[in-house]
Amino acid sequence: MSGVTAPAWDEEVDVLVIGSGAAGMSAALGASVGGCRVLLVEKTDRIGGSTAVSGGAVWAPLNSQSAGAGHPDDFDKVWTYMRHTVGDAAPEEMQQAFLRAAGPVMDALAQHTQVRLVARTHSPDYYPDRPGAAMGGRSLDPLMFDGRTLGAHFKELRDPLPEFMVLGGMMVTMTDVKYLLAVTRSFAAWKEGVKLVLRYVGDRLRGYHRGTRLVLGNALAGRLFRSVLDRGIPYWLRAPLVSLQVEDGRVTGACIERDGRPTWVRACRGVVVATGGFPWNAALRERLYPSPTGPWSMAPAGNAGDGITLAQAAGAAMGTGHFSPAFWAPVSILNRSDGTQVRYPHLVWDRAKPGLMAVNSAGRRFVNESTSYHEFVLAMYRSHAEVPSLPAYLVCDSDFMERWGLGLALPGGRPRDHLVRAGYLAKADTLEALAVQIKVDPAALRASAEAFDQAGVNGVDPGFGKGSTAYNRYLGDAEHQPNPCLGRLRQAPFYAVAVVAGDIGTACGIRCDANAQALSADGTPVSGLHVVGNDMHSVMGGQYPAPGITLGPALTFGWLAGQHLAHTPSAESHP
Template identity: 70%
Template sequence: MTQENWDAEYDVVVIGAGAGGMAAALTAKIEGLSVLLVEKTDRVGGSTAVSGGAVWAPLNAQSEKVGHPDSFEKVWTYMRNTVGDAAPAALQEAYLREGAGMVDYFEKHTAVRLVARSYSPDYYPDREGAAMGGRSLDPAMFDGRELGAKFKELRDPLPEFMVLGGMMITMTDARHLLAVTKSFKSWREGMKLVLRYFGDRLRGYHRGTRVVLGNALAARLFKSVLDHRIDYWLGTPLQKLERVDGAVTGVAVTRQGRTQRVKARRGVVVATGGFPWGEALRSEQYPQPSGPWSMSPQDNRGEGITLAREAGAVLGQGHTNPAFWAPVSVLQRPDGSVTRYPHLVWDRAKPGLMAVNGAARRFVNESTSYHEFVRAMYHSHQTVPTMPAYLICDHDFMEKWGMGLALPGGRPREHLVKAGYLSKAPTLRALGQALGLDGAALEATAARFNTLAEQGRDDDFGKGSTAYNRYLGDADHQPNPCLGPLRKAPFYAVKVVAGDIGTAVGIACNAQAQALDDAGRPIRGLYMAGNDMHSVMGGEYPAPGITLGPALTFGWIAGRHLAQQAAAHDQ
């Protein structure tokens, strides 16, 4: 094959501009390789840009500084007690041993800045090896003005992560904004946010430039791509992985309306975001019922995985779940558009909310992780209809916390009632009937729930029984920050379905992020990262940040390994 057969030539081609793809591209470029970053959509950031942004990187240098000294033995014990044999032990060990180095590397060479949480329990804090903080890190706030005109090329966050039409907020920001009339500190912090935001809009920005959460991580990675002068093509979908003698030697993409073939002298990294919107792979891998309920970008349809399989790679096995689950509520708007809201960390753990199935009975610890909540939905659905399930609260809860898209503090909600998203009734019995449930059974369930709330201990499902539960509850509510009664009319309900925040099934890889064939041999020139790589967690969800942590780590590993390889095909 001669050079004239190629439209362009690089050492490395990376497909997908999310965390995994940008990590691989940056590492390869920093290590001296020429790199092309290819993105299907017209925006950079992928799933990372719409995520919460947490990065689980145990043993990072900040852990001890924030009061949580750690050890490999401790975190390895926790992995065995949560992930177990759901993922290859060699991959788990590689992740734990390399993650801290990844954090240091990007701190040194890029604009990525991650800050360890001083208190953030792992999701199963009662299992041996769990930590109460230090392992999960958040991206530092980023000033979008540093991107200049390129700010418009960064994927916008979910509208549900913004207020006032474009101002990003964290959980801490939300608490301040809800308390602006009750605390001078909250008023001051709230005014800073609002004044900064309106200043941005007056200067012509399409949204606020104070960037937080996963959008900040995507922005910092993108800033680093620009700083290191990495070539990138937007609006360029992958069509084919080119091969010679079984090795991947380049790609065919569609750019500006025509096919272009790009040679990759060292290899290709595929990081297209998994298949949460790919109907064929979903029907092959997901339990039923399922639906179009993912919170991932709708462009994540599994092309990377499909083309890797055509190139000889195989899917990983042994996982316990095909996706990382989250309960999602769905609003059908009058114009036909659909808004999905992920019930992750804000409402379910607060005192005064309970969840029921189709028999109007509780079926889960409402304050458990979003992944475990949906697992409980599927388990309950085996005997009682639990798709959808229902989140139930009273007037006081709604005014203080809100529920899903229904906002607190007296904000308008009737449009949500008219749209069928929010149910509202003067009594619990009437609410149950409006939902098509047994109203008397719902009353009885609430009466039992209130009794448990009065004693401050949930003997039925353990709401508020772990440090993780209580971390997300209301610290001012005692004795159990997660458990409170439903008493004051009107009463409200929101339906939730079994959504996800991304897929866990992907291409089987070794510890160098190389794709494997059906004999377990690495395919020369083909690497996977992000959700295209089979989850090192095996579909389990031990802690916040267990998708972005591996995405960054194995993207970094792939970039380093590529730099160490001799060119596979220099013909």
């Protein structure tokens, strides 16, 4: 609606924030702390966006906790790492702006909000052998959050992925799962497991629809939401963005659908767009993603490119030069009889464990299975250029299955026949029979498994280097020798699941400056418009250097956008 005057302003605020993920709530809080009247609007019926269903890691190098976590850091070291991972895939000035601001923003959030993050004492960057890499300190996790403190608003917080919960609604971390799997083998594990279960049972008896002990990204979203409530920031649910209003080259507000009617909201200082990128926009995905692609994203289905499309209509330009359009993850898919789908992201639990092998349609390995989820999918696409590798197949034996599980197939003797009947899980008494089920060459699968089995014996993978880096071994089984990531593959029955090139969000978006102001094609700011989160062109350029490289910039540039607007002169108010 560029150049069109709104029929009448129904609401007036200083800052209008569109989208309630980490970036949007950080922007709202930054503006509120700066003294602005803020309105937060959300397209769906829940607060939290992609953040609420994420793992919750926040990459914020040079934060104030790094040294205390045992990993003193400096700008030159982390900048060296960025040059050897991101390189020129994103503008240098944006990369440096993030590195210089991330630490101070984390401190500001700790000072002014309920956000509490703690640095990991051991969490290698994803490319630990490259110059400047760190073994910990740069990634932070949200502290557990008590959802009961949200009161009646708890039901408005987006639920986590079911795969991050057990017993129908109890959130768990990797550490929690290890306790639960070892309850019969260790008193300490039994004690911790009982505490978790009793807390959960108490929540359900009190009428909560799920457990209130929040961890991972749900804890971060809950802490941000609690902070929004504490500051009295009004928010609207089920309120999608219809259009941005542009007058004399300035974004002056937006039309929001509320209760089925258009509502015109004037934003005297500006609008922040934080609608979560475009992973569920089929047209943009077909145009910008490599082929083949499909509806395989782990992001909420509401993330359909609304903000990006309307920001472009208001004069903003897409960024360029990125390495990849998305942040990838291998995803397995269960097609239910009612036509619905369950998507499982193979992030950090199963692929690095000893005894799991990945093969393409030729029945041959093509990747270091314990590499990062992003790098795994890049390898799928590289392999696909030579031999069909989408889908690829994760293969294991019964020993692995009972110890670790495989995707939706749970360990410890849990029922799996329903997954076999649904076509999600392939199961066979021989590798050759398994190969027939998944339509790969039986002889090749047998040869791949025998070579992989020998690598498990030797503790060295000469073909692909599984278990060869600190990051690989961090996600393996520390108790397994001689290599935490390499194990045998020979005990029938054998299992396989197909994985496709899923994503956890998009990386290409609106070009911005260091204050998160949207830029036009000629590089000048679009007055009154800021863009953050996955709507902003990634400062990582579609590379994935470490855990938390989406949430770190989301929180950082969200806060910077809010603070920048707090120091922006207010446009003359219309009657």
